[in-house]
Amino acid sequence: MIKVIQELLNKLNNLIKENALMNTMQIQFIFLSSKLDILVAKMPVSHKIFQPFGYLHGGAVMILAESVGSSISFINIKNEKKNSSNVFSIEISANHVKSVKKGILFAKAKIFHKGNILHFIKIDVYDENKNIISFCKLTNIIMTKNKYVNRN
Template identity: 45%
Template sequence: MTKEEMLQLSRKVCKNTLMETLEIEFTEIGEDYLIAKMPVNSRVHQPDGVLHGGASVALAESVGSMASYVFLDTDNFFVRGIEINANHLKSIKEGWVFAKATFIHKGRTTQLFEIRITDEAANLISIVKLTTIALPKQEK
C-alpha cells in the first residue's frame, strides 16, 4: 500500500470516529510500521493542562489497530484490540505527539505491537504494548 492509498483509507475509515474527534492523522507507512500524529491541545488535556493518558492510549490503539488493518488480510478477517498496557513517562502541554507502531509478533491470529509515543523533539512520552486479534469474517 502506498502512502497516498493509506492516507485515503485512513480518512475513509476514521470519518465520524474517535480518531476524527482527536484529530489523529496517519502520516507514514513502512515495511513493518505505521506512524500517526495527534495535536496536544485543550481537547486532549487533563484538568491540570497536560496530555491525558487516556488520549495517549486512544492514539496508541488507533495506530496499532490500523497497522493490523493495513498489514493483514482484512478481506477475510476483522481486527480487534484485546489487551493494551501503557506507561506514561513524560508530560506534554502543547504541540504534537507521534505514535509509531511496530510489530513484536505478527501471528495469523494474534499480533503484538510496541507503540512509542514521542513529542516533536523525539522525547519518549509513553510506551505502549497492544495485542490485537484477527477473527474470521462470517459469511452472510
C-alpha cells in the same frame, strides 16, 4: 512501491469517518514503511485532551497508540482476509514517562509478531522534539466477521 504506500495511507485516513473517535482526536496517518511493519500517526495536543489538572490525559495517549497499533494490524492482514476479518485490540498497556501541554504527538507502531490470529505491536509516543511521552504494548486479535456477529 511509493504509490502503493501512499494509497494505503490514504485508505487509512479515509476510514476516519466524521463521527469516529479518531476524527474527534484529529489523528492522521503520516508514514508507512515499505516493509509495512512501521506506521506513524500524529495528533495535536490541546486543552480538549487534558485531564482536570491541566496535563495531557493518559487516555488520549492510549487512543492514539491503539489507533495506530490497530491500523498496522489491519494493513498486515492478508488481502484475502481483509473483507472477511476485523482487528480488535484485546490488551494494551502503557508507561507514561512525560507530559506535554502543546504541540503535536506522534505514535510510531512497529509490528513484532504477525500470526494468523494474534499480532503484537510496540508503540512509542513522542513529541515534536522526539522526547518519549509514553511507550505502549498492544495485542490485537484477528477475528472472522461471522464469529462475533450477534445472532439474536
